[in-house]
Amino acid sequence: MRKYLVFLMFVLIFILGPNLQAQKEVVLNVWSSPDNADALTDIANRFMQKYPNIKVQVTPISWEVLYPRMLADVATKTGAFDVATWDVMTAGAVAPGFVDLEEFRKQNPDLVDPKWDPKDFDPTIWHIAGIWAGKNIGIPFYCNTMLFYYRKDLFNDAKLKAQFKAMTGKTLKVPTTWEETIDVAKFFTKKFNPNSPTDYGIALMFPRTHTLFYMYLLFFAPYRRSPEGIKKWGEVDLDYGDYFTADKKPAFNSPEGVKALEMMKALMPYSPDPLGSDYGETLEYFAKGTVAMVPQWTGVWANFKVAPALQPFDKKVGVAMMPSGRSVSGNWALGLNIASKNKREAFLFIQFATNKENDKIKFMKFGVAPSRLSTVRDPEVRKADPRVSVFLETIKTQSHRPRIPEEPKLEDITVGAFSQILLGERPNTVEELNKIADEWMKILKK
């Protein structure tokens, strides 16, 4: 019996010992959303070649988990991570947990790379994915936005063009307004046009999740950002986003807000399961050739590129700006944890990961949307990817979600109510939207 116990002790020491050992080298723990993890790992490998005394460990954490884990660390100041990717809409909530990098640069001039050009970022992107309450809490890393993908081969098909002309009296083209989208989507829906080459016209995602919260902005922002909208509600505050007026009150509880929901409802018959679909489903509908159009994020390009139904890819898939010209931002930034014990090394890594060279590499190799204007303007990049020219136009005009700490609560209330309106369980009226706005104000006044 005794020999068994001695053996067990040895096994315990052998296995658990290394786990408790203090680490001699500097190990940076980088928490990343899965979308950014491959690019960050690649960057980390090159960073470690440059700085052999620093080990970088990239940990992919799913979107749903990353945010609460970060909040837990912000609250307890544990320093469980050194660097993390944070989502633009969580800026206000996570800000207390991140170092002011502007201040850090001033205090550590020896670490600053003179070639690292802060003016190379689009000012709006720099603000939404970098600034909170006047502090530089992050550096834009993944400049995600929504684009409008369409079946180029179908829109160029002479027979289909003639059919569309006969049916509607109009010319078949990539829609530039949501009203035009209705006609095109109807034409590409078998139920309304038995000759349609696709089952449905457009893949929409209006599930009862945060997806619905940003999808609404594709339809409301054109009103919010119009000259009349600016006159009525004032300029868009980049912290409160397009849901709000310039004086930080809800703007969607208005006839324009009702029209946006009406447009969403009008498009639903031409989409497969719009209330039950999210990213994955809409991506697959387009990848399989079930639909002719889909509004989606920049990252889906890689999936479309390898989809058998979309080959030859360059002839079958086109990309355009969102109808009505207003996309929605979905940026990710890199931030330095205020509780990190390796701040200098972490700063070096962030600086390295966001320099011009890596911004280009991460896009060309991994499809992670560029953050720097120099990358978007690079001829090699523009030639390699047709998204880039559309992307540059889109980021100039896109709408934004709120970045305030109350955002999750506002989102919860809104997606529930909007779902009921889209289902027809609640009337789509200004009075109904006022009820949501009243709940928002209660939360904001707390």
Add this chain to the structure above:
Amino acid sequence: MLRKIIISFLKWILLIIILFFFLFPVYWLVTTAFKHSQDWFSWPPVLIPRSLTLENFTGQARGFEGSLSSSIENIVPYLKNSLIIALFTSLFCTIISASAAYSIARFKTGGRRLASWIVSIRMLPPISTVLPIYILFRNLKLLDTWWAVILMHLVFTIPFSTWVLISFFNGIPKELDEAAYIDGASIWKTFLYLILPLSAPGIAAMATLAFIMSWGEFLIALILTSSPRSQTLPIFLGRYITGFRIAWGPLAAAGLVTMIPVIVFSFTMQRYLLKGLTFGAVKY
């Protein structure tokens, strides 16, 4: 005769329905792990894949470089962490709960209240304890280590195992202990050489359950670990839920890898379940 055939037929039908209900998700997971990406989401669903692929394991169908969320090539450290945490949780849980249960069952340690108090720990939702524990472990420098997870897993596996083993030991006649004492055996000897072999089925079942509980636990592992140094498989699986899709194929492949050790462990323990039943002793 006809009635017998009908009853037998109905039994078979019922059995097939029940088996289908329990085994179809497993079948779906296994087939999805080998499906091409175009077959993950299709209507009607692809029940029998036309062709199989290993790309969900190797990450060759990603459409861009990198494979962290399109393959399982980085699973090994997480698998190792899960194995170590679950095995040690199971081992410590078995040792502690068997000793505690024997003491309570035979010597009424702590009276009735201790047994009730032990089981009441199970009623405490883990989320209510994990945040204070997080701060405590931070001060003890235990965060992001196997120990942190093992200790917390013991908190919810020990009460359950102890409670079940109390009933098990109560089922073993006390006369056996008394016979051992008359032959000169100490309490420890009686426990180790007589009662433990007799209770092998119960202990094997508890060890298996503790292993499974620890293996599949998500919340505690999520809060207390932060890097591949100690993160477990349930945390690893989260990487396939990306910002724009759920990678069902690699997720199923990783799920398959996650299932295998539990099945192996359960089959290994099954031997002891049977061995304990046939161990020479008073039988009723």
